[in-house]
Amino acid sequence: MTQIELRGVQKWFGAVQVIKNLDLAIADNEFIVLLGQSGCGKTTTLRAIAGLETIDEGDILIDGKPVQHMKAAARDIAMVFQSFSLYPHMNAYENIAFPLRATRMNKAEVDKAVREIARVLRITDLLDKRPSALSGGDMQRVAIGRALVRRPKAMLMDEPIGALDAKLREEMRAEIKRLHIKQGSTTIYVTHDQIEAMSLADRIVIMHEGVLQQVGTPEEVYRHPANLFVAQFVGSPVMNVADATVMEERDAARVQVGGAAGGFEFPRELLGKLNGHAAGGLALGIRPEGVLVRHDAAEGFLPVEAQIIEPLGSFDIVDLKVGEQVLRARTRAGYVAQPGEKVYARIDPSQAHFFDGASGTSLEIRL
Numbered sequence: 001m002t003q004i005e006l007r008g009v010q011k012w013f014g015a016v017q018v019i020k021n022l023d024l025a026i027a028d029n030e031f032i033v034l035l036g037q038s039g040c041g042k043t044t045t046l047r048a049i050a051g052l053e054t055i056d057e058g059d060i061l062i063d064g065k066p067v068q069h070m071k072a073a074a075r076d077i078a079m080v081f082q083s084f085s086l087y088p089h090m091n092a093y094e095n096i097a098f099p100l101r102a103t104r105m106n107k108a109e110v111d112k113a114v115r116e117i118a119r120v121l122r123i124t125d126l127l128d129k130r131p132s133a134l135s136g137g138d139m140q141r142v143a144i145g146r147a148l149v150r151r152p153k154a155m156l157m158d159e160p161i162g163a164l165d166a167k168l169r170e171e172m173r174a175e176i177k178r179l180h181i182k183q184g185s186t187t188i189y190v191t192h193d194q195i196e197a198m199s200l201a202d203r204i205v206i207m208h209e210g211v212l213q214q215v216g217t218p219e220e221v222y223r224h225p226a227n228l229f230v231a232q233f234v235g236s237p238v239m240n241v242a243d244a245t246v247m248e249e250r251d252a253a254r255v256q257v258g259g260a261a262g263g264f265e266f267p268r269e270l271l272g273k274l275n276g277h278a279a280g281g282l283a284l285g286i287r288p289e290g291v292l293v294r295h296d297a298a299e300g301f302l303p304v305e306a307q308i309i310e311p312l313g314s315f316d317i318v319d320l321k322v323g324e325q326v327l328r329a330r331t332r333a334g335y336v337a338q339p340g341e342k343v344y345a346r347i348d349p350s351q352a353h354f355f356d357g358a359s360g361t362s363l364e365i366r367l
Contacts, residue, residue, distance in 0.1 A: 002063060002153040002186040003028050004049060009058035011044055011210075018044050020210040022058070031180050031187045033201035035194060035233075041210040042190045046156050049188065051075050062153060078147035082159040084139040086131040086146075092118075092138075093127040096145045103150070117145045120182060121175075137168040144179070154186040162191070173199050194234050198222070206230050228360035231285050231353060237317055240291065240327045243357065244284035246274060255347070257284060258325025264347045265300045266367065273365045274354070281357025288317060290351030291329035293336070294344050301344035306336045320345055 004026040011019040018041045026032050034042035047053035049060060051072030060068045067075050086095050093114055100110045118124045121141045131139055140160055147155060161172040177200055180187050191197055197204050198218040206213045206221060206229075214226040225231035231239045242257040246266075253270040256263035274282070294301060307326065308319040311333060318329050318336045322345070329345060336343060349367040356363060 003061075004154060004186065004188070005059075005061040005064075006045075006049070007059045007061070009045070009048065009055050009060065011041070011048065011053070011055050018210050019048070019055070022210075022212055024205060024212065024215065026186060026188065029184045029186055031177075031189065031200060031202045032205060033197040033203075034188065034190045034205050034207060035192070035197040036207035037192060037233075039209075040207045042205075042207050043158055045207070046079075046158055046188060046190050049154075050077050050079050050156050052079070076153045077156060078150070078152035078154070079156045079158065080140075080143055080147050080160045082162045084131065084136075084143045086139060086142060088131050091128055091130050092123065092134070092142045092145075095131070095142055096127075096149050099146060099150050113149050114145075117149045120148075120179065121145050135168075136164045137172055140164070140172060141175070144176075148179075148183065148185070152185070154188065157187065157189045159191055160189075161196070162193075169196075176200060195236065198234070204234075206233065208233075224362070224364075225285075225353065226362055228283065228285070228355050231355070231362075235287060237288050237328055237330075239285045239287050239353070241283055241285050241355075242325045242327070244282045244354075246270065246282065255284060255352075257327075258323030260302060260323030260325070262302060264302065266347075266349045266352070270349070270365065270367060273367075274363070283355040283357045283360075284347075285353035285355060286327070286347050286351060288328045288330040290348045291320065291327050292346050292348055293318065293320070293329050293331050297344055301346045304343060304345045306341045306343055307339055309336055309339060 006022050006024045009019055009022040034045060036042045044053055048055050051070060055068055059066050062075060096114045096117060097110050100113055118127055123138060123141050126134060126138055161169045164172060173196060189200060201218055203215055203217055204221050205215050208229050214221055214230045221230060221234050228241060232241060245256045247254045248271055252268050253266040254263040255266050304320040304322050306318050307321055310317040314333060316331050316333055318331055320327050320329055354363045354365045
């Protein structure tokens with residue numbers, strides 16, 4: 001079992017604080033993804049766990065034992081980087097075997113371990129080739145094999161497929177997930193790509209400017225973002241966010257965005273749930289699939305104009321002009337024929353999110 005815990009971890013580079021009071025518990029065999037923009041502190045956090053970076057305050061525990069004062073070699077953790085970092089003069093077999101030979105393991109045991117990990121990674125036929133004869137995906141498989149061959153307590157990956165093309169990235173995502181399930185190792189994976197995070201993670205740790213924003217399963221962070229940063233960072237296309245005004249009607253609430261006449265109809269219970277919250281203003285968040293579009297007028301639907309249509313194969317993303325605001329809607333392919341077409345739209349209240357306009361914090365209103 002390998003459990004990793006960070007308690008009150010802080011890290012400065014000179015006057016710049018890159019990790020701010022980070023608390024995180026990672027369970028045995030869990031696949032955790034650290035997700036955030038470049039410079040948010042995710043790689044520094046990973047390097048601190050590995051022992052490649054010292055921390056200024058806090059504790060890092062592996063299986064309940066503080067390790068922040070231990071050298072990297074003593075932590076029994078393997079790391080895979082974005083650059084493949086293979087020895088060019090060695091073939092794939094020798095690259096994978098290198099960490100075992102460094103421990104003076106006997107030749108027969110080395111051979112057994114290398115061939116076993118090569119079989120798992122499906123690179124047995126590549127063992128005699130040098131890195132220069134391998135594709136990018138195969139080189140990364142060899143790098144992963146070299147990290148896994150000594151069966152470390154945990155595997156740390158720093159954007160390991162970031163340098164690959166789109167097709168290879170997709171293949172390697174599936175490969176990494178399959179390998180994790182087969183090996184059952186505790187894995188921490190760093191990326192700025194939210195598609196990688198959503199497809200790989202058991203839980204996603206979202207960071208921004210050194211501060212942990214939210215920890216949750218891919219479904220939790222997508223459906224219940226803790227704040228505006230998470231709402232607009234997770235999901236593609238990003239969530240629509242607009243300043244909103246809520247007006248009371250006799251049997252409903254009406255949410256106005258972009259100054260559009262009338263506004264969108266919501267259940268009256270919204271008024272009670274707001275109850276004076278969002279003193280700094282109110283922001284409405286709605287994902288494109290929550291913006292419903294039709295060709296004919298209907299109750300609750302506002303007349304809007306289609307502006308830009310992005311065909312994405314099985315569906316389109318259509319920009320709709322709602323007053324002075326643009327909302328992006330997801331429709332079936334070809335549903336809106338051309339820019340300038342008049343259609344009707346409404347917001348699905350069950351998919352709407354409301355945020356405090358000043359702090360960006362979710363008001364956690366569910367309708």
